[in-house]
Structure formats: C-alpha cells, structure tokens
Amino acid sequence: MPDYLANQIAAGEVVQRPDSVIKELVENSIDAGATEIAVFVKNAGKQLIHILDNGKGISEEDMPLAVKRHATSKILSQQDLECIRSFGFRGEALASIASVANVEIRSKTKEAELGCKLLSKPNVEPEIEPMKMENGTQIFVRNLFYNVPARRKFLRSNITEFKHISETMTKFAISHNDKRFTFYDDNNLIFDVPPQDLKDRLLALMGTDISGKLLPVEYSNAIIKITGFVGTPELAKKNTGAKYFFLNGRSIISKSLAYAVFLSFENLIDRSFKPFYVLKIELDPHRVDINVHPQKHEVKFDDEALVHNAVKTATMQALQKNSILTDLEILTKKSNSPIEKVYHNEDDSNDFLLVNTGTGEIVGDSEFSNTNPSYGKSKGYSGNYSGGYSNKKEDFWNKGSESKSDFSKEISAYEEVFGNIESQTETPQGTIELADIDKVTEGQVWQFSSDYMLFKFNDNLVLLDILKSRQRILYEKQLKRIKKRQSISQKLLFPIMVQLPISKKVVLDEILDEIEKFGFGVRPVRENFELFELPPEIDESSAANVFESIIDSYHEYKLLRTGDLLDNLAVAIAMQSYYPKNENMSALEMTSLVKELLECSMPNNCPRGRKTMVIMGEKNLREMLR
Numbered sequence: 001m002p003d004y005l006a007n008q009i010a011a012g013e014v015v016q017r018p019d020s021v022i023k024e025l026v027e028n029s030i031d032a033g034a035t036e037i038a039v040f041v042k043n044a045g046k047q048l049i050h051i052l053d054n055g056k057g058i059s060e061e062d063m064p065l066a067v068k069r070h071a072t073s074k075i076l077s078q079q080d081l082e083c084i085r086s087f088g089f090r091g092e093a094l095a096s097i098a099s100v101a102n103v104e105i106r107s108k109t110k111e112a113e114l115g116c117k118l119l120s121k122p123n124v125e126p127e128i129e130p131m132k133m134e135n136g137t138q139i140f141v142r143n144l145f146y147n148v149p150a151r152r153k154f155l156r157s158n159i160t161e162f163k164h165i166s167e168t169m170t171k172f173a174i175s176h177n178d179k180r181f182t183f184y185d186d187n188n189l190i191f192d193v194p195p196q197d198l199k200d201r202l203l204a205l206m207g208t209d210i211s212g213k214l215l216p217v218e219y220s221n222a223i224i225k226i227t228g229f230v231g232t233p234e235l236a237k238k239n240t241g242a243k244y245f246f247l248n249g250r251s252i253i254s255k256s257l258a259y260a261v262f263l264s265f266e267n268l269i270d271r272s273f274k275p276f277y278v279l280k281i282e283l284d285p286h287r288v289d290i291n292v293h294p295q296k297h298e299v300k301f302d303d304e305a306l307v308h309n310a311v312k313t314a315t316m317q318a319l320q321k322n323s324i325l326t327d328l329e330i331l332t333k334k335s336n337s338p339i340e341k342v343y344h345n346e347d348d349s350n351d352f353l354l355v356n357t358g359t360g361e362i363v364g365d366s367e368f369s370n371t372n373p374s375y376g377k378s379k380g381y382s383g384n385y386s387g388g389y390s391n392k393k394e395d396f397w398n399k400g401s402e403s404k405s406d407f408s409k410e411i412s413a414y415e416e417v418f419g420n421i422e423s424q425t426e427t428p429q430g431t432i433e434l435a436d437i438d439k440v441t442e443g444q445v446w447q448f449s450s451d452y453m454l455f456k457f458n459d460n461l462v463l464l465d466i467l468k469s470r471q472r473i474l475y476e477k478q479l480k481r482i483k484k485r486q487s488i489s490q491k492l493l494f495p496i497m498v499q500l501p502i503s504k505k506v507v508l509d510e511i512l513d514e515i516e517k518f519g520f521g522v523r524p525v526r527e528n529f530e531l532f533e534l535p536p537e538i539d540e541s542s543a544a545n546v547f548e549s550i551i552d553s554y555h556e557y558k559l560l561r562t563g564d565l566l567d568n569l570a571v572a573i574a575m576q577s578y579y580p581k582n583e584n585m586s587a588l589e590m591t592s593l594v595k596e597l598l599e600c601s602m603p604n605n606c607p608r609g610r611k612t613m614v615i616m617g618e619k620n621l622r623e624m625l626r
C-alpha cells in the first residue's frame, strides 16, 4: 500500500474535522515547550488553519521526517510507551494531516541560524528551503480534505465547526493557563490570554460575572491530586455550561467522574441542571491508559473507584467549605461593624444571632445604618483583565452558550459576599476572632408569616423559609446521629398500629434495619406493623401518617436520587416529618432556628435542593428597586 494511502486511512481516524487538526497542532506546540501559541482560522478552519509557536522548533535534518508516518521524536523506548507524558506519541498526526490537506511547515531551532520551510503535497517528496524567521514553528494547513471530496462534504456549517474549534481552544487555554494563547477567527480576536492563574484564566475566558461564584477545589493524597473550581449552585445551568476534566494536562471526558461531581451537587441543584466544574486531576501516568481512544478523550483508570471517590470528596469539600456559614464568618471577621462590639454577650453563646425580634424593636438602629459604607459600594469584580479583547469576544460567547442573564439576574449572596471581601482587602478593617462569632449577637429577627422570617446579618437582609430550613436541619441532624451511632428514640406507651398495602410492605422490608438507626422501633404484628419507638422529632399523633409517607418518599427518592439507602431515608424523614406551623415564634425559637441552620454543612438548600434562604445585600436591593 502506498504511504499516502496509509496516511489517508490513518487520517480518517486522526482528522475528522478542522478542530481535530487544531488539537494535534496545538498539542505538538505544547510538546515542543512553547509558552506562546497563536491560532488563526479562516472559514472555521476549512480554508486555513495557521498556528504559530515559540517552541523548540524542528531542525533542518528532522524536517522531512515531520510529515513521515510513524516518525516521532518523542518515544525512545518501550518504557516511554508505558509512561506517556507528551501529548503526541504516534507520529502520525502531521503525516495524516498532510495526506488530506496542503501543509506548510516553517520552523527554526535556536541553534540554527536560519529556519527552513517545508511544503508538503500528497504523493510527492516534500521540498525544503531555508528561510529567515524567528525561533519556533509555524504550520499552515490549507484546504482541508480538498482531495477527499466525500469528507469535505461531510463537514458541517462554519458555525458548528467553529464551535468545535473554540471549545478545543478553550480547553487548551484552561489546561495550560501558564501559557499565552491567542486565538483569531477570520481576523477577529476571540481571545488573547497571558500566563495567569487558573481563576483569572477562567474569568478571562468566561466573563468576570462568575467571579464570586467559583469555589476552589484542592484535594490530594499520596496517589491523586485534584485542583480547580466548582461553581456555586447558582452557576449550574440547564444544558450547556462549563464541565471540564483534565487529566495530567489533557482534556478528558469521563461519565464516571461527571457522575461523581453530580453526586456532590445532588442536593444543591435541580436535577435538570448541570453543575459548573473545572477540575484538574494529576495522577501517576502508570495508573492511566490514555491509549483507549484514538482521539485520546476517553481514558481508563486502573482504579476507577479511587478516582471517582477522590473527585466526589474533593468537590464535596469545596462545597461544604464554602457554604454560607463560612461566607458569613469571613464577612464578620473582615468587617468592623460596631455592632459586634456592642452586642458582645459572653453568657449567651448559643444565640449568636439573637437580636430583637418579636417586638419589632430595632436594636441599635443608629449604629446599624451606615456602619460599613464600603459594603454597598463594593463591586467585587470590577477587576479589569489586562489582556486585549475585541468586542467580538462577547458576541462569540453569547452565541456559544446560553444567555448569562439567567443567573446573573438572580440575587446572589456569594457575589455580594465575595465582592465585599475583595474590596475589603483594599481598605483594611478591624477584625474579630472567629471564635468570637458565637458570642456576637446582632441584627434583628422578624417573623413575616408562618412560612417566612427575615433577619439581618451584617449588611445583608436574609429571607428564610422556615419549613425548608427545618427540613435541612433535621436531615443533617439525623445523619450526624447515625454517624455517631447515637440513635435517640422515645418509647411509646401505646404502640401505634400501621396498616400497609403489600407494595409498601415490600419497601418497608427493605429499609427495616436502617430505619431503626433513625430511632424508629417497628415490629410486625400479624399482617401489620406497629411502631413502638419514635425519634424525638416525630410527633405521636401524626406518626402513622408520617411513617407511611416516609416509606412512599423513600421509594420515590430511591428511584430519583442517587444517594445511598441511609441518605435517601434521611431525606424522606426530613421531608415528611410534620413541622407544626406557628405564626408566633418566640425570639429564642427564631434565633436558634437560624443558628442551627447556619451550623449545617449546606445551609443554603433543603435536602431536596430548594433554597432555604435568599440573601440580599444593598446591591441586590438597589437592583430590585431600580
């Protein structure tokens, strides 16, 4: 078989569309140690793909080999093959591309005085000429598939092909944030990003309005290291959205890992939404087989469960660490609102949010207003990114993704909180120790109806859903008890009969052992069951109904949720328990509710993912009243 035919066949595997060419070429530039890479495309790459790098270049002797099949300078031995660190290793990309397009390579090593230029045409020995140029490599790929009409026809519209390209460029820019990337489409600058830390890179690529909504992920053990960001629940989107995994610098897709992230978010976002994540995984290359897919997207881990669990834990921790309690703590710590000094009550450390309430009496109104004028003014992410942008960039991103306004409109505590923190660093404020926070009593609590209450925390107005908060609290309380193996229950003087249809008996059978851990005592009595012990939160009078609803919900959640049995049961109990409505909660009841909620690991949402509270800073209020 002639070489060029073999190449064309290989090209079928390697080169599917302009985007695949770009992927191979940029990988080569990275392998060549480039710190600056520029990509220009014309007609979504169908007409021209031009890439420039400042890497180590190709010497004149090696130049003819670059487009020869199985000529790679990267693999030296079998051992290398087992432990692949460079992107390319097959030595067939350039040869394949050259078999289906006109390829021109210009390159100069720093040792050479002159560079050289290779023009490749299918089926002809390439010619090489010297030329004057800078160190590095430039590759032009013209008229892709000009000689394979069937494949050329197969290409999609420019918009679609360009979408693929921009997605690939975005991935490179994220995975190699230490390099400068410049990306042009038909003379329009799409992005030009300098070496920068990952967060700045993401803001530069995705827009600064996500600034306060990125939660850092940092996790490592002896085997695996995971860094990056997850978005706060409000960054989750219906269909699109950023979902990126990188393994040892390479973009990968993995259903198993996506699922691991999903599990962390499960109770925080609506099921139809997808979380935002950018996660970089570092793992000994020996533990990975990247050779599974010719395009190297999909990988196999030698211990799938290990990686899965690490990702789940890493993202879970990021979400927990950044739950609202932490935010408020930081806020309190950084602020010097006089309230903290005034309401320093050491005896009442349980009621740290206790403030006046039922009476409507405003405690220290004069001090509250204007305590911290800098908050209102803060614009967390006014930070200008210094890299050049054209207006086109905005168009491009808007075209490519769902409108951002969906979530930017939403009232955002994080934005406010993080924004504040950033502006605080410019104007240092007094601090109080974190330990003091429990002793601080401040703000007001006010019950609006049997369903809602309001309270003030620092400069935020918080609207709280009483029922959902109670559900969250009970859910976490139960799981904590189970973890500590302290099931609490009250013995009933008169056991309660529960009659169940056969379908529910089957379900009960499944959970019988576990439900005891929650403090239920259940035993079969002839055809039926009786409850002889109840958890303290379950009221005797409603117990039979609640118990049946728990069985129903558990059954439903088992189908809908992915949590384990205990978790599903905990949600079922929390959601089905009867919480008596009370229009007139006492100040103490209200403040302890708030405190218990804020002590939860994920206080912002009920166990089924709905919001427990809305936090409004001045900025949000101003927006609402515009």
Ligand code: ADP
Residues within 6 Å of the ligand: 024, 028, 029, 032, 053, 055, 056, 057, 058, 065, 066, 067, 071, 072, 073, 074, 087, 088, 089, 090, 091, 092, 093, 094, 095, 137
């Ligand atoms: P592979 O990357 O698998 O080695 P390629 O066909 O992609 O195979 O590239 C062939 C060879 O050409 C590489 O091994 C490398 O020596 C050289 N090469 C390609 N692109 C560049 C570049 N941008 N800078 C320096 N060398 C390059």
Ligand code: MG
Residues within 6 Å of the ligand: 024, 027, 028, 087, 088, 089, 091, 093, 094
């Ligand atoms: Mg390569």
